[in-house]
Amino acid sequence: MFRPAALFIGLRYTRAKRRNHFISFISMMSMLGIALGVLVLITVLSVMNGFDKEIKKRVFSMVPPVTVTTLADFVSNWQEVQNLVKQNPNVISTAPFVTGQVLITNDGVVQPAILDGIDPAAEKNITELPDKMVQGKLLDLKPGEFGIVLGEELADRLNASLGDKITVVTPEVSLTPAGVIPRFKRFILVGVFRAGSGFGFDGTLAFVNLHDGQKLMQLGSSVSGIHASIKNVYIAPEVSQQLAAQLGPGSRVTNWTEQFGAFFHAVSLEKTMMFFILLLIIAVAVFNLVCTLMMVVNDKESDIAILRTFGATPKMIMATFMVQGAIVGVVGTLMGVAGGVALAFNVTALVDWIQRVFNVQFLSSSVYFVNYLPSDPQAADIIRISIAALVFSLLATLYPAWRASRTEPVEALRYE
Numbered sequence: 001m002f003r004p005a006a007l008f009i010g011l012r013y014t015r016a017k018r019r020n021h022f023i024s025f026i027s028m029m030s031m032l033g034i035a036l037g038v039l040v041l042i043t044v045l046s047v048m049n050g051f052d053k054e055i056k057k058r059v060f061s062m063v064p065p066v067t068v069t070t071l072a073d074f075v076s077n078w079q080e081v082q083n084l085v086k087q088n089p090n091v092i093s094t095a096p097f098v099t100g101q102v103l104i105t106n107d108g109v110v111q112p113a114i115l116d117g118i119d120p121a122a123e124k125n126i127t128e129l130p131d132k133m134v135q136g137k138l139l140d141l142k143p144g145e146f147g148i149v150l151g152e153e154l155a156d157r158l159n160a161s162l163g164d165k166i167t168v169v170t171p172e173v174s175l176t177p178a179g180v181i182p183r184f185k186r187f188i189l190v191g192v193f194r195a196g197s198g199f200g201f202d203g204t205l206a207f208v209n210l211h212d213g214q215k216l217m218q219l220g221s222s223v224s225g226i227h228a229s230i231k232n233v234y235i236a237p238e239v240s241q242q243l244a245a246q247l248g249p250g251s252r253v254t255n256w257t258e259q260f261g262a263f264f265h266a267v268s269l270e271k272t273m274m275f276f277i278l279l280l281i282i283a284v285a286v287f288n289l290v291c292t293l294m295m296v297v298n299d300k301e302s303d304i305a306i307l308r309t310f311g312a313t314p315k316m317i318m319a320t321f322m323v324q325g326a327i328v329g330v331v332g333t334l335m336g337v338a339g340g341v342a343l344a345f346n347v348t349a350l351v352d353w354i355q356r357v358f359n360v361q362f363l364s365s366s367v368y369f370v371n372y373l374p375s376d377p378q379a380a381d382i383i384r385i386s387i388a389a390l391v392f393s394l395l396a397t398l399y400p401a402w403r404a405s406r407t408e409p410v411e412a413l414r415y416e
Contacts, residue, residue, distance in 0.1 A: 026292045031332040033285025038336025041278045045381045046344035050374030061128035065233045069225035076222045095122035096223040098213040103169040106158040113206045117213015136191030143211035148187035151202035152194040164189045286392040293400035304407045314405035321401035329393020344377040
């Protein structure tokens, strides 16, 4: 017999012998319960990570990380401000813009929209709008030609197609001999984009050339502000504070978290709560392990008494049963991790196969942002889940092992 003896005896107790088949069966169920809990937890968190990643990818593809404006809502010396913003080491590129709320009309249909005047060449360094074009090209927005690019949903509502003349009405009014009338300008539809984010970009955004936007908004050579892309979108609040301090009073620096931060915080909180809720599956399996070890202790009372008479200490007895419970926990966790990782990496293909075979659609892009089940297994989640399962398993062994160590040899052998 090899040493330590507690490990040797604990390993022997985990194997079925003669009349111990029932206890071994319960041990196997405990092991499978832990494995199932780990598998479910890894898969669910991977799917939530996948949704989180897809949503962020779609939001960040259309929303500039940092925006610099002023309290007056226009920047006259924008070239100077742009140079100051570029001096920040976290800033990758910048682009001026003009923006305003407008009404867009076509064929008797009126729709509200947010109109952005942009530099098409610089926009590719800020957002992925050029890659979102489904009709036309962003570079077709040439200064002085008054072209306009609409979101696909907005274009559908207006019954507009390429080449149509779109009327843009601004909130500003003009004084004429006939009275006060709203200002409007006709644009030619030169492109349609599809962001497909589920945040309404396709139904609310319209883009024109920066020069044309300045004329429409009567800004002259001024702009509404400066968009900036940064190295890490998750440090946008810190970069905003740095730029605000650098630009001084009168400036206003915003970032994507002010518009979408609450949503992503809710997603993160949901993921955290889901982690703790699904841990209950592992807790149930661990509770089953406690019952199993208690039955083993009752079944092995005579063996424990004999070991005690041979000189085994209470610590050795306690370690023996902790080894048995730990083995169940370790094997169950390893099985769960292997199954969970395999399922997490293949759940997208599996769900797609089920949808094709049974001709059903579980996910709709109009509701869930995507029409497939995304998955993004992360090592940090897998490690957390594994540690939690192992800790639960080890804690489950303490009370049964302590009860075993308290066994009195005389009482246990009295009726043997």
